Amino acid sequence: MGADLYKRLKDYLKQHLQLLLTNRDAANEMLLVFYTKEWVKYTRAGTYIHHVFKYLNRHWVKREIDEGHKHIYDINTLALVSWRDHLFMTVQGEIMDAVLLLIEKQRNGETIEQSLIKSVVDSFVALGLDENDSTKATLEVYKQYFEQPFIDATEAYYKSESETFLSENSVTDYMKKAEKRLDEEDTRVQLYLHESSKKPLISKCETVLIKSHTTVIQDEFQSLLNQDQVDDLKRMYGLLSRVPDTLDKLRTIFETHVKKEGDKAVEKVLEAAKNAEANEDGGEKGEDEEEEKPKPKKKGKPAPGAEVAVDPKIYVEALLEVHQKYNELVQTAFRGESGFVSSLDKACKEFVNRNKVCNVGSSKSPELLAKFCDSLLRRSSKVSDEREVEDVLNSIMTVFKYVEDKDVFQKFYSKMLAKRLVNQTSASDDSEASMISKLKEACGFEYTSKLQRMFTDIGLSKELNNAFKDQMEKTHEKDDVLDFSVYVLNTASWPLQASNSGFNIPEDLVKTYERFQGFYQNKHSGRKLNWHFLLSKGELKANYCKGNKTGYTYQLSTYQMGVLLQYNTALSFTWQELLTSTGLNPETLNSAMSTLCKAKVLTIGGEEPKLGAAKSTYELNVDFKSKKVRINFNIPGKTEAKAETEDTHKTIEEDRKLLIQAAIVRVMKTRKVLKAQILMTEVINQLAARFKPKVSDIKKCIDILLEKEYIERKEDDKDMFSYLA
């Protein structure tokens, strides 16, 4: 009886549905209205009869299902199946056409009745039944009859729209439209589609809107960069990041662009410096402004022309500006993506180390960076707020990380630090310490240990001076003791060069000199003191000037003191006499006296009235006048500064030779036998943190070590080296 009842019900449903079919409205939107209305009615009815036939469900139907008879369902499911077979299959094509028409209208900007589509979707979803298990719902029907045609229509629509739009509009406008469309589709899913459609829909849209037009979009990238259009860049990144492998090209363009910008910035600085120098040269040309002609390079290549002096601050700031600009761009427009960050780093590394200011081979960047640092940390620095100094130091470290030849920076920094400490021109101890700890963080302890030591020495010297002063007070009359202080420094840690000249300590200073020697030897009998008179200075009171009642105070180098103190005994001396009495060699005497002569403290006379000429004489100028009461004559000349820089570079070269050799030995000791090329790669890796050695330099060191018999070539393979214990 169950079967009979079931069959009758089934037939009834079939009839009912067929009737509906014939009564339907064929017109698009009306069809949808009809469909949804009937669907709602029908499904509600279905639920009712499901309850009505509860007994049938629970007994006959269940038995049939358990026995594995297919196509027997509980009543609700039967209703749905019937709908599907007798109404849906016939009508679904027309339904979809109507739906797609509506969606197209909406995409074109018209308002539509969204609930209609939602109901259709719900209906299709509900119709997806698992044949075998009526309680399971699948999306088969939805996917096949709704989603697929929907996506196909979407594809066609956007393909045509994007092509037309691009042909008539700019890429930037296109990107805006594409972005909007993508957002719109996303919303569409939320409004009336099934959530499972989101992924295929968006993916299809991305393909049609973005992927198909990748090249056109990428080509626009350069001009956006040129004009700093951040919003558009951000949009482009957002769009292209949805499609794999499209960003590589952008990264390359970006890297090249940043490098070019860096180079441009440096060129500007160079041009400005050249112009400034040209204007300067038009003016003064003092007699002792020696123009050093650069020596021609070994292989007969043309000399690069006198190096233009570039202001360190302007140079470093130019580099920083470029870095900061593009770093910000990466963060805002490219969401800090690591690939772009790495492109930025590569580009910065290039233009920091290789640009117009740094001719190939010369390590100008680290040198200028150190000079900038020095100007910042000196008392004369214009930046006085400690926090501001801290910020600038941080930005210096940013550039520092890109510098390849870090050893050059260290050498110059330590030299300038030594000068600041010895001349007491540090602006702030805190800033000094802060910089050292930053360097330690970046480069490790070994890099900064000597610098640290210098500070310690200064502190110790202060104590020493106090102890000495106390002792002098106890043992000598006040009048007998000169105002005197000294820095006692550890030779190994300080990059100070002793003078190559002798010196006769002036009479007035001898006593103090001997007293301190004695005092120090008492304290540390095993140590030897090397006096650096070259770096020492003092003050003399000048009461001899006519027309000046209060007298002047001259700030002088100790050598200059040696010269002037002679004039306590006579008013004029010959060059020879001065050489003898001061005990200095001619070059040193010359540089000591040049400022004094220029300032007209001494007048040059004699048969050859030129500084340093054998027959020149030097008379004390009693008519000397100055507006200032304290006058500083202790200023190093330009040539001296330049010579010092060259010296420093030489020291760096020598140090590098030793470092390379040490690295070679280290590598060979570990590996015992190694091929030449691999050895060189290993050495470069080992030294990377300090500097980038040239292959030819490494080879030279290999030659040296071969000669010294630290390593040898293998008998049968001259490309292999082996370690000689």
Next chain:
Amino acid sequence: MCEFKRSGWCDGWQKLQCESLADMKKAVGEMSKELSDNVKFREIYLFTFGFAKAENQKSLDKATAMAFWQLLFVDRYKKIDLWLEFLEDHKNAISKDTWIQFLDFTVKYPDGFEGYEDDGAWPVLIDEFVEFVQDQ
């Protein structure tokens, strides 16, 4: 430098059974022919370094080296004149390694420098020589 012991001189000639100047002339003539054997030549070339240098030095001074190179390579290496010209402006002493490698160099690159890598294991002096020739 360039010294040999009297005993060596006497024993050597004795082994060659030379008593007179005429014998010596003949023997030298024959020995010269031996030089065309590459293995023999190598032996003699390597010996030359130790022989030519001063007792207490590790390296050979340039002038002496040039003289011997001239002597040994005049008919063996096409570029020997260029090599000597190059050396005029360069370096002071020749290390043992450079001396030895030079022979290998002439063997491997008897005429052109195709395939020469300057980041290979050749001594720096030879790298500079190749550059010198290529610049011309």
